[in-house]
Structure formats: structure tokens, C-alpha cells
Amino acid sequence: MKIVSGVNNIKECEILSSISDEFYFGLKEVENHRKWYSFLNIKDTDEAEKLIKTAQSQRKKIYIAANETYDKTETSKAVEIIEKLIKKGLSGIILRDINLAEHFKNKTEIILSSTALVFNSNSLKFYKELTGLKRLVIPQHLKPEEQFFIKKIKDIEYEIFYFPDVYCSNIDGACLYHDFDGIIRKKTNCSYVFMSGKQKIKMAHPSAKKRFETIYNYYKLGANYIKTARDGTTEEKIKILKKIKTLISIMEKNPSKKVFYSCLKKYFNIYD
Numbered sequence: 001m002k003i004v005s006g007v008n009n010i011k012e013c014e015i016l017s018s019i020s021d022e023f024y025f026g027l028k029e030v031e032n033h034r035k036w037y038s039f040l041n042i043k044d045t046d047e048a049e050k051l052i053k054t055a056q057s058q059r060k061k062i063y064i065a066a067n068e069t070y071d072k073t074e075t076s077k078a079v080e081i082i083e084k085l086i087k088k089g090l091s092g093i094i095l096r097d098i099n100l101a102e103h104f105k106n107k108t109e110i111i112l113s114s115t116a117l118v119f120n121s122n123s124l125k126f127y128k129e130l131t132g133l134k135r136l137v138i139p140q141h142l143k144p145e146e147q148f149f150i151k152k153i154k155d156i157e158y159e160i161f162y163f164p165d166v167y168c169s170n171i172d173g174a175c176l177y178h179d180f181d182g183i184i185r186k187k188t189n190c191s192y193v194f195m196s197g198k199q200k201i202k203m204a205h206p207s208a209k210k211r212f213e214t215i216y217n218y219y220k221l222g223a224n225y226i227k228t229a230r231d232g233t234t235e236e237k238i239k240i241l242k243k244i245k246t247l248i249s250i251m252e253k254n255p256s257k258k259v260f261y262s263c264l265k266k267y268f269n270i271y272d
């Protein structure tokens, strides 16, 4: 299982290189699913070119997250910028917009973002025909038992999030709550309390153990990549990436569920 790290600047790319297999970033000029946060986006194309160069010098692939839908003007602008970055060595695009994808079909690697809201094999086939996608990022809330399409569609690789750290209780691709104050990400954002009449409703949030178990189950199903968010400081990211490395080395030993649970206690202090 390969590790994909979200990076916000060149220095971070250099520091995280020894514990990452690939990188991705957001760019201020191309709207993405963390558009509200300037610190999660590279400031301009020049800086993005330097970032790409840095990843290349570390022999790592690097992708841009352009995972929103765009109107005609926005699409033209995104196409122009991304074409420029591809010439500089960008490895591909994490996207959801069909117009953008059709433009880049067979021209670069296309990764279908979790924001595309692909929940079944027919929608994945639909996207594959239109976009020629190589990889699907599985929406966070989908459980492995719902992944009846995984490995059934030829030539597609699958990517999951590191759920102990990244988990939206709603449908992440359509969830506005992690962004709803427009300024600061709070841990409670995605567990926003809804009102139904006079009744309060809160979406379920699985325990840490369950979220680890989900990764184990996806690993068994053959998921190829695990990714981290762009959020957090570089120090926090290092800690998370080390945890992911430990987790992968545990899963590579093909443990039974029972042994896996005991490893969660031993290495992650997870009991329930």
C-alpha cells in the first residue's frame, strides 16, 4: 500500500519525502474542496512549478487537487493552468468535473476524487468511459462491505483516506460543514447538529477502532493507496505518516482480526 501525502509548501514536500510515496496539493487559482483555507493552498502557479520540481527531484509523483465543478470561465482557466503545470512535470489531476476530465482524457493521469460521489459500480463505469480514470478515491463514509465494485472494474486502482485522522460524518464530497465558518477548521465542524423539526440529529461517527478496522478491511480487499489530509502542521503530519507506516507493516504480515486488534492496543493505544 502506497502513502499519498497532502502538502502545502515546498519545505513540507522535502521533509515528508522519506515517508511518502506520492504527493498532492491544492492551488489557490483552481478551486478545490478546501478552497476556504488559504494555508492549504499553494499561492500561485510559480510556486506550484517549484513544488513539482521538488517532488521530481525526490523521484515522487505529484498531483493537483482540482476537485470541484467549474463553470465555463473557471474551466478554461483551470485547463490553462493545469496544462502549464503538466508541461513542468505534474503527474496528474484529482478531479470530479466531467468537462475538465474530458479535456485531459489520455493526456495525463486522472484520479477521480471522493467528491465525485461514486457510490456504485455503474457510476464508476460511467466516469471511467468518459474520463479514462486510473484511480478512484473512495468516499470516506462508504464501508468496505459496500464496496462491491472494488477490483471488479479492470485497470482501476483504489485509494482510501487514513480514517483515524480524516473522517467526515456526513458525505464529505457534499459536506459543507467542515467549511461552514469559512475561516477555521474545527474538530466539531463535520459533526454539526442538524434539526429535524424540534429534534436534534447528529450523524454517526465510528470509533477509532472501527476506523482502523475499516482500513484493515480495505487493505484485504486490495486498496492500493492510503492518503493523508492537507490539514495540520508538518510535525503533526510526520506523526501521522509514521503511524501509517506502522499500520501498513502490521497489515503486510497478514494478521487475523484478533491479532490486528492486539496490535491496535500495543502500537496505537486503541481499545474500543
Ligand SMILES: [Zn+2]
Binding pocket: 168, 169, 170, 171, 172, 175, 176, 177, 178, 189, 190
Ligand atoms: Zn464534513
